[in-house]
Amino acid sequence: MDGIKRALPKLAENTRGLGGSDGVFTRYTDYGSSQSTWLRGAIVRTTSLTDAARTIEDPDMQLAVLRMTGPRLQAAMSGAMLLATWIDFLRLAEVVRQECPFYGVERLFVDLDRVQKRIDPAMTALASMNPAEVEDTATAMPELMGQLTREFQSIQEGARVAMERGGRVVAAAQFLEMVTLVSALKATLPRPPPAAPMTLGVGLVMGTGGVMMGSRVVVTAEWVERMRGLVQAGVISAPVVSAAVRIHAGQVLMSQAKQDLPKGVRDALGDSPEVRAMRETGRAGAGMSSAPRHHVLPQEHREWFEQRGFKGEMDIDQFCVRLEQSHHEAIHGGGDWRLGRTWPREWNQWIMRLLKTSEREAGRTLTRNEILNTVAENMQFYGIPMRFTAGRNR
Incomplete structure (x- = not known):
């Protein structure tokens, strides 16, 4: 969130990028700022409850108050991921504006509008802090991130083709390298098509450096341990952790969002009943839909x-x-x-x-x-x- 706070003003003020074109793109940087506001509020509220729980003597009541942070924490985790992705698109648009004059302003505006419409329903649901909406949205994040990844690739490829048609082949190659450097989405972007069928993330294990690894680093051992503790304490739900792991692991796991986690991931998280239950469930499944x-x-x-x-x-x-x-x-x-x-x-x-x-x-x-x-x-x-x-x- 601190990185996003620093990035948004720079994007808005860059007259060669999104700050130019008579303010056409201002609405998109403003959208990022408005989402940042509720996310910071969710973090503050989570911290407030955590501090309150710390002072309670009764251990059961302390844990019960800590569990109240759940919807806020899950909303903040998923919302921050979505907002970081939105910043990726703004950075991509900035690079396109600066380096690819052959890619029209109108076309780029429409691209960002389309992406915003994909992100906004999820952001609205998360900002509501409604436990059921937050749970459903966070659990469905892998599918959404897969869609956003494809949108990112589509804009990137369109800009590259436009540059090559304009006779700037060398510049097009440099452009692709520049996009890779500015994008946090590269964590979920698949690599160029491999010679063998892609199995990214399926064999994740704990590596020697204390990180969960497949063909690349996914999440740290500290993160895994913290998530396991929060799930077992009932603060956050296992399906939300499952969704986060899938997103970090990349395209293959995102496409398998409705299946169990691979054995390597379950082993790293601790193969407990909580982790084995990492699959989508609704309120009705929990038998709580009509309870007063x-x-x-x-x-x-x-x-x-x-x-x-x-x-x-x-x-x-x-x-x-x-x-x-x-x-x-x-x-x-x-x-x-x-x-x-x-x-x-x-x-x-x-x-x-x-x-x-x-x-x-x-x-x-x-x-x-x-x-x-x-x-x-x-x-x-x-x-x-x-x-x-x-x-x-x-």
């Missing part, structure tokens, strides 16, 4: 919680859990919530009585973490799973 959301911090006492630090990323709407309908009704005293409120052990009545009693005994306002410790203990007693999902905001 339960606010563990009662909504009717929102102001009380806000006065004790439950704001922003720690708003009470972030502390919802999905429960089976019968379980949800049971902790609220049955199907009629009005009658349920008269039961002393009804969840809302019980948790608020405990918290307010604790405050009276302490002679002070409870801290946010003290409240969460009490809530965690009682969630275990009521059999409420400590996996939070965002509820409906006010």
Whole structure:
């Protein structure tokens, strides 16, 4: 993200490149800037939740709050990859503008418009931070990256042909070399057609330098270990990690997006049940499509919680859990919530009585973490799973 932040102004200001042509291409650099804004916000929000989790004493509640970073972290991972790819296209357009006058401005404008329309639906879904949309989009990233790779190659080849037709054969060769240097997409671009059938990425193993390797370096051992830990902790999903590995590994794995990962990759990630489950799944498959959301911090006492630090990323709407309908009704005293409120052990009545009693005994306002410790203990007693999902905001 820091590299993107530095690159965008330079692209916009280069009058020989995208900054020229009477501002025709400004809309495309502005698009990059707008995507950068929400991505940085997602990173800040993720960091905020991580810092909050670090201060919580109850280990189960600490992990539950850390899991709340999942959608934001997955959105940031996939969004940053897409934005870096968009920067690649802008850099390619800049080189074409500077070195290939035979490739028309109108043609290049249409090319970028087409690419933006491919990227934008995914960016919009990721920016929504909706867990289901983020999961689906991140899992489908290999296919999208494959399409973008082909778009990149098409523009590059069109520019090369235009230069050769203009009699600039030597310049065309230099142009291709220049594009290779400016593009981060070269990590996913396939090499020239090999003599034998391409099997890139299928035999990935851990190399001597501590990196996962096939015919080239893919990801570092540190990255693999971190992803494995996050998957096993339930912070991010295995299909999203699978998608990221496929993208790093190149075209062959991207084309196999709906299959299991190759054995070499599974071995490197740790052949656990979590990793073996790296395939696309939907909400219905998880049996959660119609389960109601339960606010563990009662909504009717929102102001009380806000006065004790439950704001922003720690708003009470972030502390919802999905429960089976019968379980949800049971902790609220049955199907009629009005009658349920008269039961002393009804969840809302019980948790608020405990918290307010604790405050009276302490002679002070409870801290946010003290409240969460009490809530965690009682969630275990009521059999409420400590996996939070965002509820409906006010």
